[in-house]
Amino acid sequence: SQQGEEDPQALSIQEGENATMNCSYKTSINNLQWYRQNSGRGLVHLILIRSNEREKHSGRLRVTLDTSKKSSSLLITASRAADTASYFCATDKGGGADGLTFGKGTHLIIQP
């Protein structure tokens, strides 16, 4: 079964607004990561949050992790047209096993 599931599947907002995407997962994890993918290109690593962390910031990005609910959220503040992309969460179960497991992603469109 799929490990990470992002919600919503698609999100369209106006430039300058904040965008929030959620991710749920099923098994215990070592860390959770967020990636961005522009159309047809490779994924770019955005931020990593470890299982013992609850919140992390990087520039306009804020990630939260709730291990009791097996969920994470990615907040992009003051969105820009260049933020238009697909965003994926990925879970790492640790121990070097299995690689990262990705969800289907949230497609974010920022309207100028």
Place this chain on the structure above:
Amino acid sequence: ETGVTQTPRHLVMGMTNKKSLKCEQHLGHNAMYWYKQSAKKPLELMFVYSLEERVENNSVPSRFSPECPNSSHLFLHLHTLQPEDSALYLCASSQDRSVGGYTFGSGTRLTVV
């Protein structure tokens, strides 16, 4: 450029052809990965190499054959593929298997006709 280079960017091949995808990284990473990305499906992990040894093979059909001759290069050899194998094939690397984020290449868009 991310530091992980994939060639070719696009590939069209017939079902009876043999071709290879190439991935190269000079980031000093010890682990490399092949992922398959199909429309409306999550990325699927195909193979994991750590220090040039294959450590994961996620039930991938034998028509896909990986090769890791050294820690900087990774190949995916393709033969007698099916149209449903058409997808974006992504290579990634990481410092170690269980540490940190992955650096992805731009992918090879494969079309099987």
